[in-house]
Amino acid sequence: MxxxxxxxxxxxxxxxxxxxxxxADSPPDRNHQLRPFAVSGDFxxxxxxxxxxxxxxAVRCAAQLxxxxxxxxxxxxxxxxxxxxxxxxxxxxxSYAAVRDASGRIYQTTDRxxxxxxxxxxxxxxxxxxxxxxxxxxxxxxxxxxxxxVASTFVDHRMDSMAEIPLPISDVTAVLANPAPTEVLAPxxxx
Amino acid sequence: xxxxxxxxxxxxxxxxxxxxxxxxxxxLMIYAAVYSDLEYWQRGRPSQAPSAADGSAEFAGVxxxxxxxxxxxxxxxYGNAPFVPPDGVTVWRAVIEVESPDPETSPFCTILLEDxxxxxxxxxxxxxxxxxxxxxxxxPDTEDPAPVSGRYRTVAHxxxxxxxxxVAVRLSFGGVDLVRYVRLTLRG
Amino acid sequence: xxxxxSVTTGRGQLSRRLFRGLLDGVAPQLRxxxxxxxxxxTAGFGGLETAxxxxxxxxxxxxxxxxxxxxxxxxxxVRLAGDLPPLRRQDDKNRWLYVTANVTITANESxxxxxxxxxxxGVEGVLTEEPYDMVLYxxxxxxxxxxxxxxxxxxxxxxxxxDAPVPTTATVLVLGMTYRADSFSSERTWMEDExxxxxxxxxxxxxxxxxxATPxxxATPxxxASPxxxATPxxVPPPRVATSARPxxxxxxxTSP
Numbered sequence: 208m209x210x211x212x213x214x215x216x217x218x219x220x221x222x223x224x225x226x227x228x229x230x231a232d233s234p235p236d237r238n239h240q241l242r243p244f245a246v247s248g249d250f251x252x253x254x255x256x257x258x259x260x261x262x263x264x265a266v267r268c269a270a271q272l273x274x275x276x277x278x279x280x281x282x283x284x285x286x287x288x289x290x291x292x293x294x295x296x297x298x299x300x301x302s303y304a305a306v307r308d309a310s311g312r313i314y315q316t317t318d319r320x321x322x323x324x325x326x327x328x329x330x331x332x333x334x335x336x337x338x339x340x341x342x343x344x345x346x347x348x349x350x351x352x353x354x355x356x357v358a359s360t361f362v363d364h365r366m367d368s369m370a371e372i373p374l375p376i377s378d379v380t381a382v383l384a385n386p387a388p389t390e391v392l393a394p395x396x397x398x
Numbered sequence: 399x400x401x402x403x404x405x406x407x408x409x410x411x412x413x414x415x416x417x418x419x420x421x422x423x424x425x426l427m428i429y430a431a432v433y434s435d436l437e438y439w440q441r442g443r444p445s446q447a448p449s450a451a452d453g454s455a456e457f458a459g460v461x462x463x464x465x466x467x468x469x470x471x472x473x474x475x476y477g478n479a480p481f482v483p484p485d486g487v488t489v490w491r492a493v494i495e496v497e498s499p500d501p502e503t504s505p506f507c508t509i510l511l512e513d514x515x516x517x518x519x520x521x522x523x524x525x526x527x528x529x530x531x532x533x534x535x536x537x538p539d540t541e542d543p544a545p546v547s548g549r550y551r552t553v554a555h556x557x558x559x560x561x562x563x564x565v566a567v568r569l570s571f572g573g574v575d576l577v578r579y580v581r582l583t584l585r586g
Numbered sequence: 587x588x589x590x591x592s593v594t595t596g597r598g599q600l601s602r603r604l605f606r607g608l609l610d611g612v613a614p615q616l617r618x619x620x621x622x623x624x625x626x627x628t629a630g631f632g633g634l635e636t637a638x639x640x641x642x643x644x645x646x647x648x649x650x651x652x653x654x655x656x657x658x659x660x661x662x663x664v665r666l667a668g669d670l671p672p673l674r675r676q677d678d679k680n681r682w683l684y685v686t687a688n689v690t691i692t693a694n695e696s697x698x699x700x701x702x703x704x705x706x707x708g709v710e711g712v713l714t715e716e717p718y719d720m721v722l723y724x725x726x727x728x729x730x731x732x733x734x735x736x737x738x739x740x741x742x743x744x745x746x747x748x749d750a751p752v753p754t755t756a757t758v759l760v761l762g763m764t765y766r767a768d769s770f771s772s773e774r775t776w777m778e779d780e781x782x783x784x785x786x787x788x789x790x791x792x793x794x795x796x797x798x799a800t801p802x803x804x805a806t807p808x809x810x811a812s813p814x815x816x817a818t819p820x821x822v823p824p825p826r827v828a829t830s831a832r833p834x835x836x837x838x839x840x841t842s843p
Binding site for chain 3: 231236237238241277279280281282283305311312313314315317318319344345346
């Protein structure tokens with residue numbers, strides 16, 4: 208009797224442990240739980256995150272960029288997006304901008320030249336929006352289906368808002384056929 | 399052990415104090431588990447420290463008083479040319495009087511400006527990056543000439559959209575108190 | 587039992603006697619059962635298998651792609667140069683050693699910690715373990731970030747002390763990372779596993795006398811601005827070249843494509 212009860216207790220402990228493990232292992236997994244809060248919105252409209260709002264004002268493609276005197280080419284195509292960024296109730300910085308292609312690959316802004324607008328270098332005060340362009344290089348085949356990602360977080364985007372805006376791009380082949388360097392608009396006050 | 403013990407008590411009676419003790423133990427366990435997150439959360443949402451009726455405040459070992467909060471236009475660029483803010487931007491100036499028993503050891507502060515809607519602004523506005531501005535940090539060494547008594551002023555500049563009114567400043571002293579700020583208005 | 591232990595007994599002696607005493611107190615024969623049990627359990631996880639030989643990272647030839655997890659690196663050659671303005675040496679006697687490689691980001695996302703990819707081995711007097719800088723051949727600029735599925739030819743630079751002998755060969759170690767769950771947070775992420783995925787031993791080409799012999803015509807890497815010596819790598823180091831996209835700069839009139 209006593210042995211049977213001990214065995215029963217042991218089995219109960221094992222069952223509780225197994226149940227706990229099963230709960231811990233069950234989906235959604237940890238990465239999914241901690242994913243950013245995606246705020247989706249249309250191109251041309253304000254998409255509002257926790258501490259910022261972003262509007263993709265315009266998008267175009269280019270085979271080459273003209274940054275100062277330098278001409279920058281790419282093996283793919285440059286996607287140049289004009290953004291209007293605003294802070295909500297307190298000063299904010301945008302520290303992350305990227306595009307995601309149809310296969311889920313994520314291309315961040317290039318660091319071949321300074322892009323302070325989206326690398327945390329530009330402080331945005333409430334009520335004083337900032338406008339400027341960012342440049343991202345992507346493989347030409349990916350350019351047709353891109354979603355812009357913008358966040359105020361730098362590398363740790365867990366459980367904070369991330370704006371997602373689909374980009375309407377259609378001029379890739381024409382641009383590649385006729386490469387002309389394009390300049391990238393510097394950030395400026397849009398108040 | 400099953401059934402009543404030698405005193406005739408059943409399982410519940412025998413274990414009553416253990417069961418009661420489980421409640422505070424559970425509370426303590428939960429608090430211990432969330433303590434660090436709670437502290438982190440509090441830091442992100444500092445609370446307001448009390449200020450006196452005349453608008454001044456005793457905080458972080460110094461006495462603070464807002465003596466001026468108004469739009470300003472007489473700013474200079476680094477080359478001494480007049481500074482003109484971008485269109486649609488109004489520069490606000492806040493002057494805070496600091497009274498410290500020992501100005502040498504006065505703590506550094508961070509100053510935010512609050513508008514009528516409760517929005518906050520900091521002193522790092524890019525719109526003012528070309529203006530020559532004093533460091534607004536509540537330290538005496540930014541005052542020129544150096545203060546003779548324990549009373550000195552710290553001056554902060556902010557960029558607001560034209561038409562928005564500022565109502566208060568918030569000062570926090572991260573080196574002294576991470577979870578509270580003091581809010582100063584022109585009159586109490 | 588404890589009282590019987592003399593204070594002058596050595597520490598190992600004490601613990602051994604304590605352990606044996608405790609064990610024998612519980613069950614005299616349990617010791618052997620426990621040892622057998624530990625062996626049996628560890629054997630279940632491969633405890634009795636032959637241990638792999640220590641640090642025998644495979645050697646591959648130049649031009650062979652090495653998979654490092656989030657990146658694939660194909661070492662091309664190693665060169666030795668003197669002054670490479672505007673890269674600045676700590677001392678004019680010092681030399682630059684640079685590894686030219688084709689790098690492909692195989693991770694899903696743009697990669698910024700690119701200095702973690704390679705190490706230099708078998709060369710005396712190298713001042714830093716990590717490369718000092720990475721230069722993109724495409725426009726001869728110092729960059730940190732490469733993008734998925736967009737292979738680029740890059741050069742990794744190390745500064746070598748002028749007092750050290752001129753190397754004739756060097757081994758480029760391609761490091762790796764593993765995508766796995768963190769033991770504490772159970773979050774899946776790329777983890778440094780300290781493993782060398784492959785070593786590439788190549789002769790060092792001395793191009794100090796012939797500046798024209800740098801990898802491609804006019805390809806002397808020339809980052810836009812003077813890099814700060816000994817700068818520690820950060821997740822996103824500030825890009826070195828800023829021109830029209832500088833804040834406050836007069837917005838440029840763009841030419842439409």
